[in-house]
Amino acid sequence: MYKQTISLHxxxxxxxxxxxxxxxxxxKCTASRPVAIKLFCQLLYYTGxxxxxxxxxxxxxxxxxxxxxxxxxxxxRKRGIYREIPLPDFLLENLEAYIHEIKQGEGSYQRLxxxxxxxxxxxxxxxxxxxxxxGVRGCARxxxxxxxxxxxxxxxxxxxxxxxxxxxxxTTAIYLNVIGTEEREIxxxxxxxxxxxxxxx
Numbered sequence: 001m002y003k004q005t006i007s008l009h010x011x012x013x014x015x016x017x018x019x020x021x022x023x024x025x026x027x028k029c030t031a032s033r034p035v036a037i038k039l040f041c042q043l044l045y046y047t048g049x050x051x052x053x054x055x056x057x058x059x060x061x062x063x064x065x066x067x068x069x070x071x072x073x074x075x076x077r078k079r080g081i082y083r084e085i086p087l088p089d090f091l092l093e094n095l096e097a098y099i100h101e102i103k104q105g106e107g108s109y110q111r112l113x114x115x116x117x118x119x120x121x122x123x124x125x126x127x128x129x130x131x132x133x134x135g136v137r138g139c140a141r142x143x144x145x146x147x148x149x150x151x152x153x154x155x156x157x158x159x160x161x162x163x164x165x166x167x168x169x170x171t172t173a174i175y176l177n178v179i180g181t182e183e184r185e186i187x188x189x190x191x192x193x194x195x196x197x198x199x200x201x
Contacts, residue, residue, distance in 0.1 A: 006174050008145060010136050017178070018137055018146030025131035026143065036113060037123045039091075039098055043069065044124070044140060047085045048147030048164055050074055051140035055120055057112045059099050067092055073165035085163050148175045 008016050018026065023045065030041040043054050053071045061070050068084040087095075103110065113120070121140065128138035136142070144164075151160045152175045161172040 006171065008149075008174060008178060014136050016137050016142055016145050017149050018133065018142050020146075020150060022131065022133050022137075023143070023146045023150065026127060026133065029127045029131045033123070033127065035094075035098055036115070039095055040113060040120060041124060041127060042091055043087075043095075044143050045147070046087055046091060047071070048144050048151065049085070050144060050165075051120060051124070052117060053165075055113060055117045059103060059110045059112065061112070062092070062095055062099070064092060064096060071165070075165070083162060083165055145175075148172070149178045152176055 010016060027042070027045050030038045030045075033041070040054060043049070043057075044051065047054070047069060049071055053074055056072060057069070062068075063070055063084065066084065067089070068086050070082050070084050072079070073081045073083055099112070102112070115123070124140050124143070125138065128134070128142075133142070137145070148160060148164055151163065152172070157169065157172055157176070160175070161169055164172060166172050
């Protein structure tokens, strides 16, 4: 049995993660943003990475031949621990075009983003508000938690652990306890079998 190490709800019972509908609204709202902000937010959406991990990316962080982004994992006891996360083809193509435009002879260590980490947080917050997402989950961490909740419903937990950069499987396992689409479908069968109808008040 896995041991819970974090909570996905705050002290008032508000969830800290974005659900599927909220994630999609956030993604849709990124489309109208300047290209750098849009790509930054979409990398967060598709990787579940920590905001600082995305902010630290350089030109050389993209492995186009392997179709992945290489992230240095933060919150480790030592630096230099990296993980690869696959990216969708369209995002890789857009990132490649963006890199071609910003590259100014600084080499592979050129950072991808010219804005600060604080500015990145503000951009994300603004998009969250536009998407109707407020409260404790309306931030980059809420997006990371939302990615994890969605991922453990679709992929092996060991793969999700690697993508998230967790040291222990028990940390990733917390996301298994979230009510997802599959669990709600099971509950619906119970409601029907129990004779509960929409006409009851």
